[in-house]
Amino acid sequence: MVEFVNVTKRWGSFTAVDGVSLHVNAGEFLTLLGPSGCGKTTLLRMLSGFEKPTSGRVLLDGKDVTDAPPYEREVNQVFQSYALFPHLTVRENIEFGLKMKKVGRDEMRQRVDEAVRMVALAEYQRRRPSQLSGGQRQRVALARAIVNRPKVLLLDEPLSALDASLRQNMQIELKRLQAKLGITFVFVTHDQEEALTMSDRIAVINRGKVEQIDTVQEIYHKPKTNFVATFIGKANVIHGTVIPGGDDTTLRVNIEPGLDLGVCRDGPFGDKARIAVRPEKINLTKHRPAGENAFEVTVLEELFRGAIDELLIRTAGGLELTVLVANEGQMEEAVHRGDRVWCQIHPQDAVLIAD
Ligand SMILES: Nc1ncnc2c1ncn2[C@@H]1O[C@H](COP(=O)(O)OP(=O)(O)OP(=O)(O)O)[C@@H](O)[C@H]1O
Ligand SMILES: [Mg+2]
Numbered sequence: 001m002v003e004f005v006n007v008t009k010r011w012g013s014f015t016a017v018d019g020v021s022l023h024v025n026a027g028e029f030l031t032l033l034g035p036s037g038c039g040k041t042t043l044l045r046m047l048s049g050f051e052k053p054t055s056g057r058v059l060l061d062g063k064d065v066t067d068a069p070p071y072e073r074e075v076n077q078v079f080q081s082y083a084l085f086p087h088l089t090v091r092e093n094i095e096f097g098l099k100m101k102k103v104g105r106d107e108m109r110q111r112v113d114e115a116v117r118m119v120a121l122a123e124y125q126r127r128r129p130s131q132l133s134g135g136q137r138q139r140v141a142l143a144r145a146i147v148n149r150p151k152v153l154l155l156d157e158p159l160s161a162l163d164a165s166l167r168q169n170m171q172i173e174l175k176r177l178q179a180k181l182g183i184t185f186v187f188v189t190h191d192q193e194e195a196l197t198m199s200d201r202i203a204v205i206n207r208g209k210v211e212q213i214d215t216v217q218e219i220y221h222k223p224k225t226n227f228v229a230t231f232i233g234k235a236n237v238i239h240g241t242v243i244p245g246g247d248d249t250t251l252r253v254n255i256e257p258g259l260d261l262g263v264c265r266d267g268p269f270g271d272k273a274r275i276a277v278r279p280e281k282i283n284l285t286k287h288r289p290a291g292e293n294a295f296e297v298t299v300l301e302e303l304f305r306g307a308i309d310e311l312l313i314r315t316a317g318g319l320e321l322t323v324l325v326a327n328e329g330q331m332e333e334a335v336h337r338g339d340r341v342w343c344q345i346h347p348q349d350a351v352l353i354a355d
Contacts, residue, residue: 001026001184002047002152007056009042009208016042018208019056024152029178029185031195034205035231040188043205044154047186048077061151076150078158082141084129090140091116091125097148115143118173120166134161139170146177152184159194171198192232196220204228221278224267225354229276236282236321237353238275250347256317261293261345267352274353279324281349284311284335285342294344297321302337311335313343 002024009017017039024030032040045051046058049070058066065073076097084093094115098108116122119139129137138161145153158174159167175198178185189195195202196216203213204227212224223229226237240253243260250262253273263275288294300320301312304327311323321343325335335341 001028001061002030002186003057003059004043004046005057005059007043007046007053007058009039009046009051010054016208017046017053020205020208020210022203022210022213024184024186026184027182029175029187029198029200031187031189031199031202032205033189033192033195033202033232035190038205039208040190040205041156044077044156044186044188047073047152048075048154049073050077074151075154076145076148076152077154077156078141078145079156082129082137084137084140084144086129089126089128090121090132093129093140094143094147097144101148111147111149115147118146118177119143119170135163135166138162142170142174146181146183149181149183152186153178155185155187157188157190159189160191167194174198196232202232204231206231222266222351223276223353226274226276229351229353234279234322234324235276236279238277238319238321238350240273240275242269242271242273251352256315256319259295259315259317259319261350262347263350263352264348265352268354269352274355276351276353277321277345277349279310279322280308281345282313282321282323283344283346284313284323284325285344286335286339288342289344291344293347293350294342296340297343299335299337299339299341302335313341315343 004020004022007017007020032043034040042051046053049068057064060073094112095108116125119142121139124136138158142158159170162170171194199216201213201215202219204211206227212219212228219232229235238255240255243252243254245252249265251265251269252260253263254260295315297313297315299311300314303310307327308324309327312320313323314320
């Protein structure tokens, strides 16, 4: 449905988008995720036609639209700044696109009602934008785009002004509506949790480049770079030297004197290796466990986080790792500050990443 082919955007000598190639399937929910200034909005604007690439092509539904003006593209964009009509009421703002398209009265009423319900603004339909809060305006902008049922909907941080609980509700509603209407979503956020909850796939953007584009599971469990591993969720990043003794599936890496780890071979490495391990993938036990990759550690810190405990542990050589353990109230196996315990990392959970 959407394709970027080697798209670059420069302003003077500054490169905002740097050789991006990616595609979005029909009906897919793709999220562009990355820190402020990485080029997310610029990518969306090149898709909606408000910005032209310096080089590269943009395709929509198989058609090259690189040089087409916005109104010739079957996309709708929800802007980071809501861009509502100030002189129209909430309902009129939402109706606007349907009136332009000459949608019949009954269908219009039904579609507007549905959109208003989705964004929970039924009570505010007669107000003007100036009489709304920031979060309410954002919801009007969202309803106004959805009601048009475009082939592709571009959403630039559409939930950023909402409080946590409304935001979570809207995430669920939006995802449900997207599935129901089969609209292709290109969604922008810098909130990694939101991206994981809502997306089919995530494109992680850093300094104008795609670092990784994959399903949410792959992005989380198999990050390919240091940036992806540390930007999405928490990760322990461990450095080591590759040593002989591996096999087809595992690579042996020396971490410190007396500590070698077998790690999943599926990833980049040279003489040195860089390994990412999610904190919840580190197992702690009081007694020496069976199997490989087990070593003794000391518990330095213990933080209560409700459903989980966060522990900081240290190896004999001084390597510090963060561990998350489910707080199941099993007093007998509970681990506390100062304890000497055994730590085990399954080779599958030790992922080789690029610098
Ligand atoms: N018209 C412009 N002229 C010059 N530089 C620009 C222009 N528009 C954007 N930029 C720069 O391009 C880079 C990418 O901007 P963009 O708005 O795409 O970032 P973003 O990822 O959407 O960030 P945020 O999360 O803060 O919205 C930024 O460094 C920005 O300053
Ligand atoms: Mg932006």
